Amino acid sequence: MGKSQKKRSMRRHNPVRVPDSHLPKGLASASETSSKTAAILPIIQKMEGTDAAERKWACVxxxxxxxxxxxxxxLLQGKxxxxxxxxxxxxxxxxxVVEALGALRNLCIDGGYDICAEMYNKSxxxxxxxxxxxxxxTLAQYLEGPQNAPENAQKLVYEFADNLITILWCLSETSNKALTAINEMKLTPFLMSFLAAREKIxxxxxxxxxxxxxxxxxxxxxxISDVRADGGYIACLMSIINPDDTQSLPNGKAPESQSPDPRPVTLRVLASGILRNVSPIPPPSAASxxxxxxxxxxxxxxxxxASISLSDASASALELISQHTETPNIENLSLKNTPKSDHRSPAEIELERLEGRLRTVQLALEILTGVCATLPDPEPDVAPGQGEDLADTEDGDEEDMTEGAEDEDADDELAADMDMAVDDTVNGMDTDTSAPAALPALVQPLLALVQPTTLSFPPLAAPSPHPPTTSVLGAIHLAALECLNNIFLALARATASTPASAVDVAGGRAVWDALWAALGxxxxxxxxxxExxxxxxxxxxxxLWGxxxxxxxxxxxxxxxxxxxxALCDGATADDQLRVKCIGTLESLAxxxxxxxxxxxxxxxxxxxxxxxxTxxxxxxxxxxxxxxxxIDIYSDEGAPWDxxxxxxxxxxxxxxSVDGVKKAVKAIDRRKEGGRELRRRGEEVRDNLVAFLEYRRGLGL
Structure with a gap:
């Protein structure tokens, strides 16, 4: 099977915060399903009017x-x-300008890729x-002499900066074109200045x-090159994750809230992820x-x-949702603050805080998915656009069966097949024979994060009672499974190369049962x-295959x-990758x-x-x-009970x-298509193995 080409991973922190796939497409249907249709036209008119106060009102x-x-x-997008x-x-x-930027920021966060792409296309x-x-x-001026700037002016600038940076971050994940354009802005010093000033802002x-x-x-x-080149940047990132760092973060405290502000933890998680992204760190940095x-x-x-219970989080969200909240009357909107902080009840503030904590768990899982990938990355560091279409050249399953011998490398071949079926959405790390030893410790907390809650998935053809919570819970389940996928791929490879390293069978059965319980x-x-x-x-x-x-x-x-x-393999929407995974799992069960x-x-x-x-x-x-x-693998041992x-x-x-049909199918594989070269190589190997296997079985005379 052809391995999908490695693409730049899109680790979307918030792909679509409020999913809308349950809604019919089209402007007419949006108008029918929105309860605020009558408010749209006045907003559009006032946003384009001559009165600045009305334009500001419209943005809010x-x-x-x-x-x-x-x-x-x-509906607003359609207008x-x-x-x-x-x-x-x-x-x-x-x-x-301030309010317009805030509105665009909120559209980015709520709307996801499509709306970000529209923003980029509209310059x-x-x-x-x-x-x-x-x-x-302005930031440099405030840091040099904060006493010279009124507190409300500083607040405005910091909120403006938050909105600006958030939009740039969302656009960076929209497309390679947008990423290239943002690369040209040379944002690293700008972004690092905020991290360096974290104690003061x-x-x-x-x-x-x-x-x-x-x-x-x-x-x-x-x-990556910009961060690696400045030892001060590395030192700053290291100081964020250093457990001995006792810096005060007064702005991160929220005594009026039921739960702590998740952002200090989020910051440490992000610093860890950045350091991983730029590693290996070159000398003379001590971190090298x-x-x-x-x-x-x-x-x-x-x-x-390991610190969160999704069932407890779901219960807390449901309790907060049950508390009465009202959408503010458009005519009574305050214009004093930025849109994102306006008109939120205590329950809404607490829901946002809970969502932030869940998003931090999702982010941690996405980073850990990369750690759990023990496959080497075949790509050197190159500029965007260079090498994106190169076919992978990993040599996991190069050996063919020879001399009609039974397939002694069945385990190795199976692990290699699994390699090719894994989606390349994470950074690889150099193969380390000791790496799998650290992975089983992650299995139990990951299994806990796979189990669904009441809010994890929306009812059939209906919206969730709180879409942001449902979105992040579903994303956590998915990210936890991706981690487990890479862990068991690594363990399968370790088991194939060193049978003594096989995990405890009882433990494996427990994982198997827990997965099926979650899926049920x-x-x-x-x-x-x-979806x-x-x-x-x-x-x-x-x-399951792993x-x-x-x-x-x-x-x-x-x-x-x-x-x-x-049934999953035969499903109308099943793609080739999914079918291969199902077949591989059935092979082991057989x-x-x-x-x-x-x-x-x-x-x-x-x-x-x-x-x-x-046929x-x-x-x-x-x-x-x-x-x-x-x-071939199932029946390579004629002494097995199932033979x-x-x-x-x-x-x-x-x-x-089937031999002639297999040969025709292999010959028809187009090497020019994405993944075609690897699939053709794989097909030729299976074809040759099939011919050798048939010769071997005939020679047994059974």
Missing amino acids: AVSNLIQNDPSTRR NIVGALITRLTDSEEEV ILVPLRTFVPKVST PLAPVTAAAQCLYVLTDDNYPT AIDVDKEIVLPQLQPVI AIGTQTGLGQ RRRAVWEVAAGV VASVCRGNLEPKPEQVQALM QNPVFVDANGTIAAYLLSMLPTAS PSPAGTEPMLQAASSL ANFRVGRYLERLAG
Whole structure:
């Protein structure tokens, strides 16, 4: 199977804070589903009017109208609210500019990629470029003589900076074009100035700067190079994560709140992620000798993911949601503060704080996913656009079966197959034979984060009672599964190369059962708004494959689980990657010596995927190759208890009848397509292994 080409990972902190996939498309349907349709036209008119106070009012109204309301957001988008707000960034009145930037920031956070792409296409970076030096100059002045600036003026600048940086961070994740344009702005000194001044300024712009820098150092060489080149930057980041750092963070305290401000923890998590992104850190920095993953990231992030109970968080959110809150009347909106801080009840403030804590857990999981990936990264540091289309050249499964011998490297080949089925959404780290030893300790807290809560997924074809909480809970489940996927891939590789390193079988069974319990609770509902459920199943299939391969021969192939895997593989929306994962899991389940009947059921299913001389595979080329490879692995040992199925079912004849079809399918693979070169190599290997396997089985005379 062809390995997907490595792309720059999009670690979206907040992909769509208020999901709207459950809503019908189109402006008319947005109008029908929004309860605030009548307010839209006055906002548009006043935003383009001659009265500065009305223009300011309109910008504030946008922020308040879109809060947790995707229908109204869509309706405003259809009326070109993005273009209107960008125009206001060059308004003659400073207060209008401030409010317009705040509204755009909130649209970025609530709307996700599509709205960010619209902003970029409508040239939002043109005015933003002018704001960066102005904010930088003002920040330096305030730090030099804070007594010379009124407190309300400082507050305004810091909130403006927070909004500006947040928009830049969101745009950085929109597209490579946007990233390239932002690289040209040379933001590293600007962003690091906020981190360096964290003791003297509010945490909001500091955390936004750290988040933006984290995104910009994610597989993005220009910013990585800038950070590596300045020892002061590295020292600043190290001081943030240093447990002995006793700096006061007065602006991070919130005594009036039920829960602590999550931003100090978020800042440490982000600093850990930035250091990981820029590692290896070059001399003469003292940090150059540090193993960032083992000495910084794991100690910082393990407590974060273990410190939260999602069921408790869900219960707290439901309690807060039940408290009565009202959307403010548009005509009575205050214009004194920035939009994001206006008109929030204590319950809404607490919900936002809870969401922030959950987002920090999500972020920690995304960073840990990279730590758990023990595959080497084949790509050197290059500028964006260079090397993005290069095919991977990892050599995980290069050896063919030779001389008709049975496949002695079945474990190695299986682990290599798994490598190719893993989505390349994380940075690789150099292969370290000791790395898997640290991974099992993460399994238990990750399994806890996989279990769904009442708020984790929206009801069928209906919105969640609090979409932001539902969005982040679902994202945490998904990120935890991605971590587990990489952990068990690493363990499968370790088990294949050193059988003695296999994990405890009882522990593996417990993980297997916990995964199925979670998937059973999540359910298989489909339809608008249920995309996250589907995504969870797709990632979970990779985890199941990893666990099954590590515990091969020791897991009971329960009929309902076997059927669920087959149904997932046969699903109308299943892609080749998902099918391969399901087939690989079934392969391992088929090798339990006690359940010979289940072996026959699985073998019949895999055989149904093979082509004939005149009929192509109904499953597609990649799944077909995996099915053929799996059959070879299952029946490579003629002494296995289940080999009776091979002889009684005359599988040799069925496999022999598929050879011509396999050859045709392999020959038809287009090397020019994405992943085609690797898939062609894989196909040729399976073809040759199949021919050698048939010769070997015929030679046995059984």
